[in-house]
Amino acid sequence: MRLNLKIWRQAGPTAPGRLEDYTADSVSPDMSFLEMLDVVNEGLIVKGKDAIAFDSDCREGICGTCSLVIDGVAHGPDRGTTVCQLHMRRFKDGETVTIEPWRAKAFPVVKDLVVDRSAFDRIIAAGGFVSINAGGAQDANNILIPKDVCDAAMDSAACIGCGACVAACKNASAHLFMSAKISHLSLLPQGQQERYTRVTAMIDQADSEGFGSCSNEGECEAVCPKEIPISNIARMTREYVMARLSK
Amino acid sequence: MAPRTGIFSSSVGTKILIGLTGVLLVVYLLIHIAGNMVVFLGPAAFNTYAFTLESNPLLPLVELVLLSWFVIHIYKTVRNFLSNQTARPVAYQKKKSAGHTTRKTFASSTMIFSGLWLFAFLLVHVKAFHDGWGTQYEWPAGGRDLYRQEMETFANPVMVGFYIISMLVVGSHLWHGASxxxxxLxxxxxxWTRVILPAGKAIAVLVAGGFIVIALFAHFYGVRS
Incomplete structure (x- = not known):
């Protein structure tokens, strides 16, 4: 396969960026998207040119590091998939593919396709954790949690914090990310003590980071590699109301 | 640590206020269209219905409450829209909907524009039917002859055109907004969502369709009666 690539190149956070044309030759349909970019980079390095900077780590869809907008869709065209799990058989020979970084005020570009997502870390640091001493491992039947509640908490905990929700949202909102973390912890017994301080602190932090609001379009859910539903955002709203009423 | 924001200033609180006033306005619209349907029962029924409403001493209070819903809804959405515009200073070169489970539609992407159109429509609408526009007629049994005023207003094809376009805009706004x-909230x-999503679209069709049918009825049959 041969692909025409239009890739966002930006030397640094304050430098102007633009789309540059590249050609990916001898692409195997079995390659992952990131492996295809690795091959393009090897060619650039051999020619003494600056390699295209992009983020990746586990390359098995669980770490949330890879972050590319491919042809206008965060993580590319496959449902419930990170870029590293997207394969070239999804594309046609001779196709032109546009690759851009996540774009949000709160996710400034570091270089090329790499963005700084530490705003997410600060949201977590504001309250997305359990600080009480929950003791040692309990007996399996000591704390009974209904199966559906357990499943909902686990599904929310599947969020890998990649930021695709922000990238896809027309308002660059972090509501899906926050709501996944808040749902995960507010559904389980260990998260109860800090339940209401958590939701207010995280929302205040996200607002101060410059993320937008939510318009209920569900673009975030559609691109989420872990398919976290926006019903979590509604739960976050309920938690927020309870938190503000209880103060 | 971020400073604590007021409940209705935060991104979630803003959504709650917009959603709450939105639901209230949808309920008002449903009552409004149900009332307007009385026009099909003829001038006597319609003018009696209108006079009953207008002669109620609580009407100014109800109008004030209704106005507050509109003001809050418009003020919060415009401010929210402007603030959301700053959340992505550099636009994508290429952006498209992800498809799959998305609820993004033409209607959802144009909420601010349909809303601002409706704001302009409301000014014309309130001027025309609340304050009275052009010749005012008395109804012998009491109050104004609003039936005649409505028929005369909709005899004008420009008015009918503007009204129908505005009702399609209402439909578009509710297509996303109602659900x-x-x-x-x-x-x-x-x-719930399995019911709420289609119900929202049904309300959009019902409200827009209902008002359009009334305007067409007034245009084509009203002048003769």
């Missing part, structure tokens, strides 16, 4: 308001569970 979205419930999501904003935290009402989203799989069992």
């Amino acid at each position: 979205s308001a419930f999501q904003s 935290g009402a989203d569970k799989p069992a």
